[in-house]
Amino acid sequence: MKSYSTRAIALLGAALLAASAAACSAGSGTTPGSSPGGDQSLAVGLVAEPASLDFTTTDGAAIPQVLLGNVYNGLVKQDETGKIVPDLAKSWTVSPDRKTYTFTLVDNAKFTNGAAFTAADAVFSINRVKTAWTTSLKSAMDVVSAAKAVSPTELQVTLSAPSNGWLFRMTTRVGAMFSQTGIDKLATDPVGTGPYKFGSWKRGDSIVLQRNDGYWGTKPFFNQVTLKYFKDPTALNNALLTGTINVIGTVQAPEALTQFTSNSKYQVIEGTTNGEVVLSFNNSRPVFKDIRVRQAIRQAIDHKALLDTCFAGRGKLIGSMVPPTDPWYEDLTGVAPYDKAKATAALKAAGAAGATLRLRLPTLPYATSCGQVVKSQLEQVGLKVTIDQLEFPAAWLTTVFKNADYDMSIIAHVEPRDLGAVFNAKYYTRYDDPTLVSLLASADSGDEAAQVDNMKKAARRISEQAAADWLFLLPNLVVADKNLTGLPTNAITESFDLSRLARS
Structure with missing residues (x-):
């Protein structure tokens, strides 16, 4: 044993x-x-x-x-x-x-x-x-x-x-x-059985957790934690500056970090996450059944310029669905390098030049800002892109996630080791690939070496097949009061x- x-x-x-x-x-x-x-x-x-x-x-x-x-x-x-x-x-x-x-x-x-x-x-x-x-x-x-x-x-x-x-x-x-x-x-x-118990929920505003004084382990320091929700990144930043909150758990406007890094009242933590920001394709749509179209879209996107524009250069380019903290990580950004000429030619060869794609975005700051960059870059190679904003979570989860009523979307997938969960025929990506299924099965059942080998092959498979495009990996950016301790560097x-x- x-x-x-x-x-x-x-x-x-x-x-x-x-x-x-x-x-x-x-x-x-x-x-x-x-x-x-x-x-x-x-x-x-x-x-x-x-x-x-x-x-x-x-x-x-x-x-x-x-x-x-x-x-x-x-x-x-x-x-x-x-x-x-x-x-x-x-x-x-x-x-x-x-x-x-x-x-x-x-x-x-x-x-x-x-x-x-x-x-x-x-x-x-x-x-x-x-x-x-x-x-x-x-x-x-x-x-x-x-x-x-x-x-x-x-x-x-x-x-x-x-x-x-x-x-x-x-x-x-x-x-x-x-x-x-x-x-x-x-x-x-x-x-x-956790260190906190549910207190209350004011929908559209906040959730309150109360310390569980009957907790079996080491009791937490704070007797009450309020989780406050902000749709606007400027309002989120201002809430910390005015003392309404003590922590920004997920920085949404990294270009505004200087107002905190230059202020001795605050600490800024930067690490890594599992949050792959995915430009997802609805692989059940006829236009995406042609691999030339999927690959052209990947090559039409200047990922470094996108990262600089919509997330102030913070984050990491990865090229597939594996973050660096996983044992089978490889840098796959070279699989589909930025090349406008090749993307334009591939779309023409596939008969997709001038096609209109519906980019349905959740009302999340990173998705909104990155969506504008994606639209601009894809239109430069001959596609037409219309953007819809869907309220998140309810409208996006129903329309895109549940009903797959979309052509493309942008969402950060933060669940750990979720390659197989995201890229399968039943998920909203509608990606059906028997070769990928076989690789994932071999990875799960084999020894440790076989797991790493097959997961690397699986990651390369979805990258080479352009099952989606991976815009970047979200950084863990946390800003908090200077005297707060116990904040994690990595959010994995x-x-x-x-x-x-x-x-x-």
Whole structure:
């Protein structure tokens, strides 16, 4: 049996020690069960408000950004470097055939409705993904053939075949643990075991989380966190400058960063993310069934100029659906280099010169600004582009994501390791490629070396086939009050982890 407990527990211990030190430096109480920051509160400015609080039936990254790791725990989670570490599972072992996982669970966790967390809840949560979830992400649990509570603190999960991706997916929203008696109002009143509990939601404005004083782990510093939503990047910046918020969680106007970097009241953090800003193609449309058209669009875009224009040069050009923090990353920007002449000629050869494409954009600042650049550059090679603005999240999720009523769109896909999720026939990209399916299957079932090799081939495949265009990788740009500690340099999970934040 292969054990993951010792190294993972050491990593978790280091993280808890850091959080404890941050709380101590603020002069807060340190005795068990005390409230670390007293009644101190925090306000975080964000852009994309959730359409619902139920990520079992509603897509979109805005929901787990708020709830995962804050209201909900999983059995396991990722640390900032991408390593899988314990959460509600203290340790786990994997059988020699890589099909049976045995988890030892913490024995002191409770849901905010008072129910104790046990292995039976884990079985319920895993099975419910298969029976009650309606989002496309539920397929991550298809490989599970059985989940069994051996005892209240021991869980056994058996897979139908070895899967490199299953345990990793358990660090995402798919692995969230639910109360068997707390699922009646998931969309408006989520119940979890996390460091925070849901407080209130003023739609169109803010979500309030309250510290869970019955939390089984190290209690967070702040007793209340307000997540405030801004559609306008200037308003978001002004909210920090005027003290309305304490953190800009996702900077949307990087060209305005100088007003913070030159002010000693603030700190600016820049790292990396999983957020591939994708110019998506509706591959079910006749015009996109011709690879020459897809490749021409990629070559028509001057990605460096686009990045400089619509995101102040911040971010990274990647050329496919893999960020540098993944083990199989390769720089694939050379697959489709900028070449206006070749793009123009290819469109003429395909009979697509003068074709009109409908670019349907979510009302998100990066999409709006980058969309104008895409329109301009594509029209320079002979295409006509019309832009529609769709309110985000509701209108965009319904029109583009659910109904695939679009030709092109621009959206940041921030879910980790989502190449296979995004590029398949059932997703809004409508990308149907048996070769890609085979590569992804081989990557999931093989050993570590085979996984890396096949994932590299899969990334190159979608790049060479021009399944979409990858405009750039979003940077993690955070601006905050100078005395705020615990902010992550990299944002490579679905969660905005509030539990580590404190004041010095």
